[in-house]
Amino acid sequence: MVYTIYTYKNKKEFEYIRKNYPTIACNINHLNQMFNYSTYNYIDITEIIQYFFYNPQNKIILHNLEEDLEYGVKAIIHENLVNIALNMCYTLFNEEIKISDEIPELKNLEENMPFKKKILYYYNDEEYFLLWNSLNKKNIPLFDIRTAYYMEIVDNYLFDSNTVINITACFTNNNPLLIDYLIKISQYPITLICNHEKCKDEILHHFKEIKHISKKYDFIEDKKIFLNNMPLKITDLNEIEFKNIMKKINEQLIGHERFKMEFFTRLSHFRELNNLNLKKIFSVFIFGSSGVGKTELARILNKNLNENMKLIKINFGNYTSENSLNNLIGSPRGYIGSEEGELSIKLNKSHNGVILCDEFEKADAKIINFFLELLEEGKFTDSQSREYDLNGYVIIFTSNLDKNSYLNNMPNEFKSRIELLTHFNHLTDFEKKEFVSLEFTKIKQKIESNEKYSSVNLNEFNFQYDLNNKNNLREIKRELHNQIIKFINDNKPKNVL
Numbered sequence: 001m002v003y004t005i006y007t008y009k010n011k012k013e014f015e016y017i018r019k020n021y022p023t024i025a026c027n028i029n030h031l032n033q034m035f036n037y038s039t040y041n042y043i044d045i046t047e048i049i050q051y052f053f054y055n056p057q058n059k060i061i062l063h064n065l066e067e068d069l070e071y072g073v074k075a076i077i078h079e080n081l082v083n084i085a086l087n088m089c090y091t092l093f094n095e096e097i098k099i100s101d102e103i104p105e106l107k108n109l110e111e112n113m114p115f116k117k118k119i120l121y122y123y124n125d126e127e128y129f130l131l132w133n134s135l136n137k138k139n140i141p142l143f144d145i146r147t148a149y150y151m152e153i154v155d156n157y158l159f160d161s162n163t164v165i166n167i168t169a170c171f172t173n174n175n176p177l178l179i180d181y182l183i184k185i186s187q188y189p190i191t192l193i194c195n196h197e198k199c200k201d202e203i204l205h206h207f208k209e210i211k212h213i214s215k216k217y218d219f220i221e222d223k224k225i226f227l228n229n230m231p232l233k234i235t236d237l238n239e240i241e242f243k244n245i246m247k248k249i250n251e252q253l254i255g256h257e258r259f260k261m262e263f264f265t266r267l268s269h270f271r272e273l274n275n276l277n278l279k280k281i282f283s284v285f286i287f288g289s290s291g292v293g294k295t296e297l298a299r300i301l302n303k304n305l306n307e308n309m310k311l312i313k314i315n316f317g318n319y320t321s322e323n324s325l326n327n328l329i330g331s332p333r334g335y336i337g338s339e340e341g342e343l344s345i346k347l348n349k350s351h352n353g354v355i356l357c358d359e360f361e362k363a364d365a366k367i368i369n370f371f372l373e374l375l376e377e378g379k380f381t382d383s384q385s386r387e388y389d390l391n392g393y394v395i396i397f398t399s400n401l402d403k404n405s406y407l408n409n410m411p412n413e414f415k416s417r418i419e420l421l422t423h424f425n426h427l428t429d430f431e432k433k434e435f436v437s438l439e440f441t442k443i444k445q446k447i448e449s450n451e452k453y454s455s456v457n458l459n460e461f462n463f464q465y466d467l468n469n470k471n472n473l474r475e476i477k478r479e480l481h482n483q484i485i486k487f488i489n490d491n492k493p494k495n496v497l
Contacts, residue, residue: 002094007079010180013106043073049085080176117208118186121216122196149181161189168195204240233353235274235392245304252300255431259422266420280378280391287399288424291472294398298356309352316363325366330383344382353393361399375417426471461487
């Protein structure tokens with residue numbers, strides 16, 4: 001006798017069937033035991049077929065399965081394995097039907113159970129033992145997703161926000177059931193981690209974003225090991241990480257849409273050229289009036305590379321004298337004064353591959369000559385004969401010059417080394433409102449996370465300011481801060497006598 005086999009799409013459908021209809025998920029052990037299958041509507045044979053695929057010589061499996069089907073229970077299977085079942089068990093099954101045709105409410109299941117994307121935290125090979133040891137000392141449960149799925153031991157932990165599940169097997173095992181199980185458990189407040197080297201693009205779209213594990217846990221022992229292994233330059237990122245940072249820049253840098261598109265394209269090209277050892281440093285020169293957001297690009301890029309590292313910023317308004325190069329890279333041996341320069345010191349303290357050169361139009365000619373060599377060679381030697389390799393760095397120059405002044409005052413040799421030249425215009429009124437909204441959200445999050453302001457309700461705050469004639473973003477931001485502080489003070493609970 002031959003039977004019909006019913007297919008389900010994913011773990012959500014299977015869980016719905018198991019919850020609402022008598023169903024047993026059968027494995028190899030079940031087939032060797034005595035069960036009263038007449039009490040079940042459905043028997044899931046997915047794991048049986050997987051086992052039979054790798055052990056086709058074990059024909060007794062088909063015999064035992066046929067006896068079970070004689071009770072009238074219907075066989076169900078994941079749709080990705082149905083063709084294997086039909087080909088290998090042709091004496092048992094002759095057709096397939098979608099289980100949703102028999103249980104119509106399954107067709108609306110996606111609407112009732114929306115998938116919530118989570119953050120995925122990654123670790124590197126050399127970090128896993130350190131991570132495992134630290135979690136173990138904190139009594140934080142850590143499971144492999146295969147153990148969680150096959151042994152069903154994690155169900156009691158799914159509502160525990162401390163639970164950690166390693167999903168690396170989803171990338172290395174070609175098993176659709178693990179992916180479906182991943183989607184299911186992503187609805188719970190657990191933490192998901194994976195090995196950075198094993199990540200594959202076809203799985204990563206299930207996640208909102210990916211971050212290094214040190215962004216999740218601040219108790220990791222020897223955390224410097226983690227931070228030193230993090231990708232700190234734009235050229236160290238994989239494609240998914242790079243796209244995530246570009247997305248953040250697009251969201252957090254308000255306005256300048258044409259520039260952002262060009263910046264993403266040129267920076268992507270630079271990553272390839274750097275990989276081929278054809279280009280050492282990516283340089284951007286942004287000019288425009290004060291307060292239009294010229295320095296924001298560097299701040300946003302630096303923060304999203306590694307928020308634990310300070311931005312390397314040099315204000316060249318302080319570098320107008322003839323001896324300014326000594327202040328930048330240190331005085332030569334034998335000179336009385338500072339032995340280290342500002343750039344050397346900041347490079348040693350911060351390992352992020354972003355440098356902001358602000359007010360660069362004020363720099364002395366020797367400073368400009370210094371950058372000619374740096375942009376060309378990708379490295380420099382300070383006054384103490386120490387070499388600094390800036391291969392893969394992004395250097396952002398800003399200036400209050402207009403375009404004509406830039407073209408007339410900057411040496412041609414310097415201009416030829418700039419990868420991307422742009423002018424930042426004033427934001428439109430709509431963009432200024434977007435800027436205010438973004439800044440307000442940042443402040444609101446800080447206030448809500450501070451117990452001192454637990455009684456403050458900023459939902460009633462209304463920013464009163466004429467944005468039409470205001471173009472300086474610093475002034476707008478300052479006024480927003482002042483009004484929020486005034487709102488907080490005006491709405492403090494009065495002391496009860």
